[in-house]
Amino acid sequence: MSQTLTRSPLADEPAGPGRPPRGAARERQVSDFTTLTQRVQAAGLMRRAYGYYWSKLIGLTAAGLALAVGFVALGDTWWQMGTAVVLALLMTQIAFVGHDAAHRQIFVSGKWNEWVSLIVVNLFAGMGLGWWQRKHNKHHAAPNKLDADPDIAPGVLAYTPQAAEARKTRLTRWLATKQGWFFFPLLLLEGVNLHVQGIKRVLGRGEVKRRWVELSFIAFRLVSYFALVFLVLSPGKAAAFIGVQLAVFGLYMGLSFAPNHIGMPIVPPTVKIDFLRRQVLMSRNISGGRWVDTFMGGLNFQVEHHLFPSMARPNLRKVAPMVRAYCEQLEVRYTETSIAQSYRAVATYLNRVGRGGLDVWACPLAVQYRV
Template identity: 80%
Template structure:
């Protein structure tokens, strides 16, 4: 499998029929119109030059974050064996998350025209700099982009400690499990403190698995160098007790930060039944949520706050997402397609309410949005 994220299939599936005689169309004409909806938007985006690369932006990010990492390592050694290193651990977690955002961009081919350049940058950034596994993440993220919030297809909906779908909640067999499901929205955020460990473990498991893994030995070598050098430095500079606290704080803040950046994008947006097929534009827009708040939010979330635009144009350079958003918003308004954007606080409240509602069994799987648009 390619190490770069693929453009999801844009072919529309069967569409509902308009019950109004004045608005009846043949299935072919409906599909053609829906394909042209995205084609027209793409033409406007191309004409505005918003698919151009942002080499200056990304080179400054790559060089600047690498230099910041080296500087933080030097500061860590100079500060020495003290509890003040907890602050260093938090700083490292924030830095690692920003670096991981660059790996995400490279995997989406947002940085360079060359696929190989993007692939190697993502390998270096994700595996060597952050110690995670690129192959595992790519495989999972490809499926998500192809079918966001579609039950049975989007791996981000898979049941684990939390239930994200009614079926997953109904599958809880024990009384304690069912009770915890009704309150799961409240311990969702504390659980994110463990997400940093999970991301590292899943990446390593994928590299060591028996299945086919492209550049397995490169990934394994990069992860090994990163993990071994990280623990060696921490335990050489700090006493064992302080070293354990340092690692725990760094991984906890890293997991929380990653979770806070990805969770608001789709959780609480409509679920799509397995048999429902929707054209590409509506598939990506209706199941995604943008986060407002200005450029500090752009930086904090690594551009993921423009989730609608990112799903429509996965290879668009991050700085252009803010510029293309007004075009996408206006295009959706013209088509009558709901375009969702909320503040960060509102999105977190929506995530909590949604997860609790799923756990209580009070959620219906969403009906096809096109049916509502064609209904009188």
């Protein structure tokens, strides 16, 4: 269930009995994240994990080459649909590494991170780094904030009742009431969308850093991929192979990203909130063991990732208990659910939004300062 923030937790209250002095609340909240950061740095959790990432880069590259050899050896058979599924899973794991590099989690050097993300995202996965990075940076700056977070902008799905009510026809308004059930099947098209949006951005008129590098990498990846598939498989099997690979890739990517924020509080455009609460209150963690870490590429620790986006992925599990305890100390709600519960929450929220039902959430910080 999502709620809407109705009052800025940074608003200063006049001094009086039972109230902090004017400005004291703001100063305390600004220092909250500084205190947490100092504790995290003292624990050594901002250190790089070179061994982990080099093993990922080498291992995934080797797996990709082995899969290509196996694909050629297996030949023109419908069993290659299984290869397409494996390739989709591999491409998603590769995309996770590109995400980490773009956040400068891997190396101290910004250039090293940039080139790894270009190679991994553009050359290996065939997607556009510039488009995704621009969109993703805006999301990190203002998660779930209306008119600021592109991830909740109106589109195929409506993330607010207002967006659902703005549907122009009776059919689209009715579809919005069922959008929670359509969401997961729609993810089968997300693989195509990710590729198309990246190509549109790199071919567009807007400024794109290293445009020709991106364009060359994407072109080489897509041409070689289609050439290999159509050389090994007959046209019908080749088309089916590409369709299965893109569908599974989109579904897997969506299942990894969707639970992170959908159904968490929505922030109106006029509300301001300090960094720690902005990142914690709008994010959802997914509980589970190491298999969940691998399946979701570390995105299951969404709270910690938003607080420390440059933290190496292996350290997210280590820092989570510290962040959880600190949030309890500050009485800041820290959300964590199972993966099944998160998917149920996503579907339920989208359906409620489509029907125009959305609870209003009175910010606990504002309530605290008014009492």
